[in-house]
Amino acid sequence: MDSSLRAWRDTLEDLGVMGFVREPLVQTMAQPPDAAATQPSVAPPARQPASRPVPRSIAPVPTTYVPPSDPSGCPPPESVAAAASLAELHRAIQGCLACPLGPGRLKFVFGEGDPHARLMFVGEGPGRDEDSQGRPFVGKAGELLDKMIGAIGLTRGQTYIANVVKCRPPDNRTPTADEARACLGYLHRQIELIQPAVIVTLGATPLRELVGVSEGITRVRGQWRRVKVGGREIPVMPTFHPAYVLRQYTQDVRRAVWQDLKAAKDWIDRPAGS
DSSP states (O other), rough: OHHHHHHHHHHHHTTTGGGGGGHHHHHHHSTTTTTHHSOOOOOOOOOOOOOOOOOOOOOOOOOOOOOOOOOTTSSHHHHHHHHOSHHHHHHHHTTTSTTTTTHHHHHHOEEEEEOOEEEEEEOOOOOOHHHHHTTTSEEEEEEHHHHHHTTTTTTTGGEEEEEEOOOGGGGGGGOOOOHHHHHHHHHHHHHHOOOEEEEEEESHHIIIIIIISOHHHHHHTTTOOOEETTTTTEEEEEEHHHHHHHOOHHHHHHHHHHHHHHHHHHHSSSSOOO
16 A cells, blocks of 8 residues: 555544445455456356247137047937937947037946836936946946935836936036037937936926926925926926935935935826826
8 A cells, every 4th residue: 555545544534434335346446457358358248139029828728529420429419319229329329429428438338227117206317336337327326326216116127217428528627518419319219219208307407308397406306397308298206316415414405305206106196198
């Protein structure tokens, strides 16, 4: 440090203001004139290209399902109407891929029971167990339905059980209107061939899709409705789906279902012509 700078520092220390002087400033002043030349050169930062706006992500356009055109994958109404028995109808439609549910199924769940049953049950669609076995109502809800049928003095084999859709919807969701519409002709032909005296709809979906009643099942259950199929008007008794009964296993719900099924049984037991 040269004498002039040293004198200046001593003066500041005498005044008590040395702490206000930044140390780097003193060091810079103390550097030799050629100190800057000895420092390593630092390249200026590279120039960044101008940022471009990030394009907004575009949601993929949902692919519309295109059903096959062959008569096996998309059975024509003529072949459905020509089926003279349930066995013939089953053969005609078991390869159906007319809606998106078809390609995802394990087994086609046609329906089962007495082909001349006077009492027919119509549910919504197959679940996991039904999709695996190819039979309607074989899971927990099916076990309860068997008990419900037994409570009115009948066996499962004395009735006929079917669903609005014949293939399992993903995650057991409610079938869409298009899916139900694609399958409804098959259900109509089943009803025409069986000619039941009474149909019991299980839950809101068959009531809506088969009968055309969109009111909530809790408001409509127990109230007679009618559906016209094949030129016949058939009485319909709406009641709760067994799966709902399992979720709401209260005395009131069980009593309501018993009353609905008892009314259906009383109807089919009426003397002919009465």
